[in-house]
Amino acid sequence: MKAVITGWGHTPFGKLEASFEEMIHSVAREALADAGITGADVDAVWLGNFNAGMVPDGFAASMILGADEGLRFKPATRLENACASGSAALYAAMDAIASGRINVALVIGAEKMTAVDGAAVTRALGAASYQKEEAGLSFPEIFANFANAYAEKWGDPTEAMAHIAAKNHAAAVHNPLAQLRKPLELDFCRYVSEKNPIIAAPLKKTDCSLVSDGAAALVLADEETALTMRRAVGFRGTAHVQDFLPVSKRDILRFEGATRAWQQALAQAGVTLDDLSFVETHDCFTIAELLEYEAMGLTKEGDGARAIKEGWTQKDGKLPVNVSGGLKAKGHPIGATGVSMHVLSAMQLVGEAPEGMQLKDARLGGIFNMGGSAVANYVSVLERIK
């Protein structure tokens, strides 16, 4: 029996007062209420969380049980796949439902990043790269390497990257859950300035996603159960492709794992990219969104700039990308991101996205969530089934 999304919860993203545990409890309760059930109706729970030292809670799955007395003694498990930890949790829950072992799952993605200082965050995120060869390199530096290699082979991508940043910042204005709801003009994103310094050349501050706290939750049920509930969003296609960890063992000019994941998920869904109403994609850096245009097959290799410069991925374009504001402006609480992408896409498909963010006639949504630099690659194709 296939797993289906029947309810959700989502904190605002940003620097939050709430503790890691409080965020988890808050979205758990919100999602249960949204699905019209209580903890006693849930068969098992999953937590997506990266951590790596950002909070002292190294064994956090059970925290979910504290949200509702009815959850006591239910199986609880934590999944980690770097920035795709949320999708990892979701996909594990889908397997459990598909196996027939359980009927109703609660999946939470959460990350508290602002409890430690910036250096500690950089160190924690750095733990997601291959230490033997990449220790000491920050993630902005790793993605800067991608941008520089791209420039050498295909020409300077920074103008396209500025357009992507401006697009995503403009979109977040309409997302009340987003961390940065201020439109940033194209020229601001384009030029180095005091307020937009170089982080790792050629990446400027506007090319990098944010340090965020946040949590998101999904209630899943088997299809039969889901169809008795208020609304249901199904997975028409899913794929998880993992690539080698060392950058040295991969082609720095493309996200090969992402390409394969998109191909597999679209084939399983029996659709092409043209059939999608929108895509939420993993823009941890603007160069990532550019490479992802190519990985998803929107343009051929080296031609990703066309998709943004010709307006294809704008909200009114042929394939709106990151109308939520993306990681760039919505925020990127590591473990929450994959779950958040599914929540916001489900909202679009049932017509419950915030005003200004809601797309007309959204029928099929694509999601790409990745861990590391296209090491963990998850693609979901969602559609409303009730």
Add this chain to the structure above:
Amino acid sequence: MKAVITGWGHTPFGKLEASFEEMIHSVAREALADAGITGADVDAVWLGNFNAGMVPDGFAASMILGADEGLRFKPATRLENACASGSAALYAAMDAIASGRINVALVIGAEKMTAVDGAAVTRALGAASYQKEEAGLSFPEIFANFANAYAEKWGDPTEAMAHIAAKNHAAAVHNPLAQLRKPLELDFCRYVSEKNPIIAAPLKKTDCSLVSDGAAALVLADEETALTMRRAVGFRGTAHVQDFLPVSKRDILRFEGATRAWQQALAQAGVTLDDLSFVETHDCFTIAELLEYEAMGLTKEGDGARAIKEGWTQKDGKLPVNVSGGLKAKGHPIGATGVSMHVLSAMQLVGEAPEGMQLKDARLGGIFNMGGSAVANYVSVLERIK
């Protein structure tokens, strides 16, 4: 289709030269060879690993892919459930097979604990308790509290604990994979001495499991595929029960989650404890093994000492417990332990356990792996099916 064990690998446990990644590669290759397959035959891989700062590798699932070129692009996921991280990985893989999504899985549990100093290990393990109320308490202190509460309600358990320590040390002599293969006399375990100091009263050094490096691996296949392979060990019953994280919300006198997990797994298997040929149980501390006798239903509450003092759980007793040496003497590389328990039990059931450790006519084996102080509770009942 049910998941079945068809092959395995296991490093010796102890202070090893091998890095975290090298251990993972070594057991991956060993298990593939043991199952008579290569990486290309594997559909997906899972890693059980706690980490919490003991190695800098915060995103380790992909490391498995490095063991065999044929594993590239296969889904890889890390699971964490403290000291039950290995079982968490195994159970996720079983769901994926049972769902029909995949046929062959490679599951690895691994931990490198000796790359950092003792204080860092204590800090890392401390991350597995509820920080808001238990921060600063070490795990020996938490289990010492269990022992002290037990003494107050049921009488001093330390004599029984010494018997358990001596039993498990004696057993490890026959396990070439064990970390400590020296028999420790009952009197040595019984009394405080220079070589057996108090760690957290009343726990002495001989009451505590070891700091270990190690990895273990399992190849799983769906039953139909497994039956075409050389040998197959099936799961007759499985259960995962998770309890609240804060000790303050649980009964310190018993492992309630463990009791429920045993009841569920035995019911699913359609057997009673009397039907089991042996049990591998989670003796992170000797008081834990004592409480687990009661949780599994071997004795009534407060009466666990009988099981050890009357020899029931000795190798020649009515229910041999931890003939591998247990965490106590085999070693306890956190993420590896759950997988190791399944490997050693499978060996027993197919008659491939090391000489001196092999039981006669082992038909059904019970396994209890826990995370925290009975927070994560996994019980498997294994039987040979080919």
